Amino acid sequence: MRARPAGKGRDVKTPVIKAENVDLVFQTGDGPVQALSDVSLDVGRGEFVSFIGPSGCGKTTFLRCVAALEHPTGGSLSVNGMSPDNARKERSYGYVFQAAGLYPWRTIARNIRLPLEIMGYPKADQAARVQKVLELVDLAGFGNKYPWQLSGGMQQRASIARALAFDADILLMDEPFGALDEIVRDHLNEQLLALWARTGKTCLFVTHSIPEAVYLSTKIVVMSPRPGRIADVIDSPLPKERPLDIRDTPEFLEIAHRVREGLRAGHAYD
Amino acid sequence: MRSVLPILTVVLAILALWYGAAVALNARWTLDQAARAGQELTVSQIVSDTLQQERPKLPAPHQVGAELWKTTGAMALEGRAFSKRSLIYHGWVTLSATLLGFAIGAGAGILLAVGIVHNRAMDRSVMPWAIASQTIPILAIAPMIIVVLNSIGITGLVPKAIISAYLSFFPVAVGMVKGLRSPDAMDLDLMKTWGARAGQVFWKLRWPSSMPYLFTSLKVAMAASLVGAIVGELPTGAIRGLGARLLAGSYYGQTVQIWSALFGAAILAALLVGLVGLVQRITLKRMGMAR
Numbered sequence: 001m002r003a004r005p006a007g008k009g010r011d012v013k014t015p016v017i018k019a020e021n022v023d024l025v026f027q028t029g030d031g032p033v034q035a036l037s038d039v040s041l042d043v044g045r046g047e048f049v050s051f052i053g054p055s056g057c058g059k060t061t062f063l064r065c066v067a068a069l070e071h072p073t074g075g076s077l078s079v080n081g082m083s084p085d086n087a088r089k090e091r092s093y094g095y096v097f098q099a100a101g102l103y104p105w106r107t108i109a110r111n112i113r114l115p116l117e118i119m120g121y122p123k124a125d126q127a128a129r130v131q132k133v134l135e136l137v138d139l140a141g142f143g144n145k146y147p148w149q150l151s152g153g154m155q156q157r158a159s160i161a162r163a164l165a166f167d168a169d170i171l172l173m174d175e176p177f178g179a180l181d182e183i184v185r186d187h188l189n190e191q192l193l194a195l196w197a198r199t200g201k202t203c204l205f206v207t208h209s210i211p212e213a214v215y216l217s218t219k220i221v222v223m224s225p226r227p228g229r230i231a232d233v234i235d236s237p238l239p240k241e242r243p244l245d246i247r248d249t250p251e252f253l254e255i256a257h258r259v260r261e262g263l264r265a266g267h268a269y270d
Numbered sequence: 271m272r273s274v275l276p277i278l279t280v281v282l283a284i285l286a287l288w289y290g291a292a293v294a295l296n297a298r299w300t301l302d303q304a305a306r307a308g309q310e311l312t313v314s315q316i317v318s319d320t321l322q323q324e325r326p327k328l329p330a331p332h333q334v335g336a337e338l339w340k341t342t343g344a345m346a347l348e349g350r351a352f353s354k355r356s357l358i359y360h361g362w363v364t365l366s367a368t369l370l371g372f373a374i375g376a377g378a379g380i381l382l383a384v385g386i387v388h389n390r391a392m393d394r395s396v397m398p399w400a401i402a403s404q405t406i407p408i409l410a411i412a413p414m415i416i417v418v419l420n421s422i423g424i425t426g427l428v429p430k431a432i433i434s435a436y437l438s439f440f441p442v443a444v445g446m447v448k449g450l451r452s453p454d455a456m457d458l459d460l461m462k463t464w465g466a467r468a469g470q471v472f473w474k475l476r477w478p479s480s481m482p483y484l485f486t487s488l489k490v491a492m493a494a495s496l497v498g499a500i501v502g503e504l505p506t507g508a509i510r511g512l513g514a515r516l517l518a519g520s521y522y523g524q525t526v527q528i529w530s531a532l533f534g535a536a537i538l539a540a541l542l543v544g545l546v547g548l549v550q551r552i553t554l555k556r557m558g559m560a561r
């Protein structure tokens with residue numbers, strides 16, 4: 001196995017993700033599309049950052065840039081102090097998509113094992129890691145089930161487990177709970193917070209839901225479209241310990257209000 | 271079991287139609303014979319005669335059935351299953367060419383698909399040729415293949431298998447291109463985030479994703495292989511194989527023999543396609559893809 005990324009021991013102040021004036025222009029059939037414009041953002045170690053904004057404002061694109069699935073056409077972006085491409089080679093992040101994307105021909109355990117097989121972890125280590133992350137997402141005992149035997153929420157948890165299996169210290173999540181109903185979603189949000197507290201990962205989380213963003217985050221990035229840019233960055237004063245009913249407190253509602261204002265301001269452009 | 275009744279109904283309807291057609295088509299000969307002999311025939315005499323002529327225009331189902339039994343089961347019981355007059359022997363000759371051709375064709379089809387999916391130049395250039403190859407009538411190309419190969423000393427099984435392969439690679443190539451491309455962008459992106467190499471993407475994602483497509487196209491390819499083997503037996507001078515039986519039957523006006531060979535081929539095709547279906551069921555079940 002390769003050495004752990006150098007970032008792990010560094011102090012909390014050094015940003016894990018540092019974006020400076022990032023621009024991204026897609027060349028499409030009907031001309032260029034400015035997906036990201038002048039995006040600057042620092043994400044510290046262990047932060048939980050939510051991205052919220054209307055459709056097409058570049059949330060997915062930004063996450064994909066961090067994952068080196070897209071490459072900025074301008075500005076600079078570093079992940080764990082490296083280029084995104086190198087950060088990927090160092091297995092710095094796990095990516096969770098909106099759809100669980102589990103292979104129907106593999107059991108849950110073997111799905112979670114897949115990235116480990118690809119990265120060449122030793123066999124014995126693989127089994128132990130799978131077991132550990134299954135417990136982490138509360139799916140112990142479901143390892144031998146096939147994806148279609150699980151509910152949508154359980155499948156999404158399995159896909160989070162898969163992203164956690166190889167010890168990446170950044171977790172990128174693009175609307176992971178977008179397709180689930182509100183009650184399941186509340187439950188998963190609680191679990192996600194507990195998981196974040198336990199593992200200390202740096203999380204980047206895309207959502208369309210204001211309560212979800214406020215409930216989960218230490219930092220909320222409000223974005224606006226055409227061109228995609230950051231309208232507001234809100235640092236949450238909420239404590240780390242967050243029971244679900246924190247959502248009825250005045251502090252919570254105040255942040256939610258500020259997010260809503262930020263979204264409205266973004267819309268005023270069109 | 272609910273499907274038995276409709277199937278039975280259809281089979282009975284076909285049999286009824288067939289008997290009707292046999293009577294209608296064979297009656298002329300019966301009447302001509304009677305007229306020549308100066309006889310008057312009743313309707314029931316006509317009907318019974320039309321169903322037991324030696325060289326009917328259209329043999330009746332029971333005649334075909336009897337001929338099939340006579341040349342297969344009955345001979346097998348006498349221990350002559352592989353005598354030259356047995357349909358089992360001819361069926362085996364055709365079957366071996368079919369299976370060899372199927373193996374070559376399916377292998378070539380899969381390799382072509384892998385190339386097309388992974389190589390830009392092949393993607394652009396191969397498919398038009400593959401399609402063109404299938405627009406040439408096989409009846410025109412089969413004799414050429416046989417003659418050319420004979421001239422360099424290759425005879426018997428291989429030329430027929432090549433014609434089978436010529437017909438069967440195409441459905442496999444088309445099906446597998448679709449199958450290997452079936453993983454969506456997200457699946458591929460996920461692989462990319464793990465830093466997977468092309469080989470890993472192939473074996474862990476593309477290949478398993480393509481299994482349902484593979485088996486569907488293998489069924490078509492199997493049937494095409496059988497057709498290819500039979501066609502390949504026609505220009506060789508009708509010595510061995512189901513195709514030879516068809517040709518010999520038509521030389522000598524042995525309609526019963528033609529039809530029994532036809533049915534032999536149909537039964538063989540059904541068995542082979544059924545076998546692929548069985549392997550499909552087992553494989554997909556093992557993979558956990560069949561619910």
Ligand SMILES: Nc1ncnc2c1ncn2[C@@H]1O[C@H](COP(=O)(O)OP(=O)(O)OP(=O)(O)O)[C@@H](O)[C@H]1O
Nearest residue numbers: 026028033035054055056057058059060061062228
């Ligand atoms: N591969 C691509 N090629 C061309 N244009 C693209 C591509 N990907 C995204 N875009 C464009 O970039 C802009 C930002 O898209 P992006 O997917 O990042 O938005 P989003 O904020 O994630 O939206 P949503 O909330 O709907 O998921 C959109 O205008 C989109 O049409």
Ligand SMILES: [Mg+2]
Nearest residue numbers: 059060061174
């Ligand atoms: Mg998106």
